[in-house]
Amino acid sequence: AQSVTQLGSHVSVSEGALVLLRCNYSSSVPPYLFWYVQYPNQGLQLLLKYTSAATLVKGINGFEAEFKKSETSFHLTKPSAHMSDAAEYFCAAGYNQGGKLIFGQGTELSVKP
Amino acid sequence: GAVVSQHPSRVICKSGTSVKIECRSLDFQATTMFWYRQFPKQSLMLMATSNEGSKATYEQGVEKDKFLINHASLTLSTLTVTSAHPEDSSFYICSASSGDREDGGYTFGSGTRLTVV
Numbered sequence: 001a002q003s004v005t006q007l008g009s010h011v012s013v014s015e016g017a018l019v020l021l022r023c024n025y026s027s028s029v030p031p032y033l034f035w036y037v038q039y040p041n042q043g044l045q046l047l048l049k050y051t052s053a054a055t056l057v058k059g060i061n062g063f064e065a066e067f068k069k070s071e072t073s074f075h076l077t078k079p080s081a082h083m084s085d086a087a088e089y090f091c092a093a094g095y096n097q098g099g100k101l102i103f104g105q106g107t108e109l110s111v112k113p
Numbered sequence: 114g115a116v117v118s119q120h121p122s123r124v125i126c127k128s129g130t131s132v133k134i135e136c137r138s139l140d141f142q143a144t145t146m147f148w149y150r151q152f153p154k155q156s157l158m159l160m161a162t163s164n165e166g167s168k169a170t171y172e173q174g175v176e177k178d179k180f181l182i183n184h185a186s187l188t189l190s191t192l193t194v195t196s197a198h199p200e201d202s203s204f205y206i207c208s209a210s211s212g213d214r215e216d217g218g219y220t221f222g223s224g225t226r227l228t229v230v
Contacts (some may be wrong), residue, residue: 034219043119043206043221044157090156098145098210098218103156 002027004093006104014112019063019078021107023091026072032094033074034101035065037087044090050074061085086111115141117209119222126197126229134192134225136207141220143209146190148182151204151224163190197229 007022025031032051036044048059055067065076074091091104116139126132136146145164149157161177163169163184171177179201181193190209194201207222 036221041122041204041224041226043117043223044208045221046219094218100147100159100162101208101219106154106156108154 002031002093002095002102004091004102004104006089006091006107008107009105010108010110012110012112013081015083016080019076019081019085019109021076021089021091021109023065023074023076023104024072025074025091025093027093027095029095030067030069032097033065033067034092034094035059035063035074035076036090036092038090038106039087047076047089081109081111083111083113085109115139115209115211115220117143117207117220117222119207119225121225122223123226124228126227128198128229129196131193131195132197132227134194134205134207134227136190136192136209136222138188138209138211138220141209141211142187143190143211144187145210146182146184147208147210147219148180148190148192149206149208151206153204157206160192194227197227199229202227202229 003026005024034049035047047063048057050057050067058064063078089107092101094101118137148160160175161169161171163182165187169182184190206224
């Protein structure tokens with residue numbers, strides 16, 4: 001069965017430090033891959049999306065992610081964390097354009113001053 | 114950018130009553146609408162998928178008679194929780210898709226916090 005795994009339900013970094021949130025998908029066919037951010041009691045906001053055009057994807061708010069087929073990974077990074085980055089982050093995979101998404105378990109990012 | 118308006122944002126209802134949640138796509142045609150349920154500190158759980166003018170497809174374990182979904186137009190989909198009980202209390206989120214767009218093809222509503230007392 002297709003699945004998305006996010007390693008680490010909670011990640012804590014200091015302000016200004018590197019942010020690394022891990023995501024692996026299980027499929028031999030590279031799907032569409034997404035990273036979303038969710039603030040408390042809100043919906044999901046798209047950070048970035050991979051659609052096979054480029055393996056390094058740049059998103060909003062300084063985030064980027066690199067698609068690595070050999071590792072079936074799509075890790076999210078940001079060079080320097082900001083307090084406003086504290087939120088829940090979800091990795092998701094889509095196997096058909098416009099079809100249902102498969103979500104990872106989510107990673108809560110905390111940023112310490 | 115694409116916007117999905119979800120209402121209400123919060124609702125408290127008495128046990129046994131029904132609650133309707135609306136999602137409207139404001140500037141695009143939502144050919145497909147996804148309805149999710151999210152428990153605290155958990156991921157999104159897909160409840161059902163609906164295409165405009167068709168019956169919704171429910172995920173395994175979701176009671177279709179309890180969670181009624183209507184997608185009568187390309188801009189409006191509704192989820193009605195019938196005969197709500199406290200265990201139905203949750204955060205419900207809709208997501209609209211219209212194919213390939215700049216935002217990745219999916220736009221999420223802001224969610225509805227349902228509390229059944």
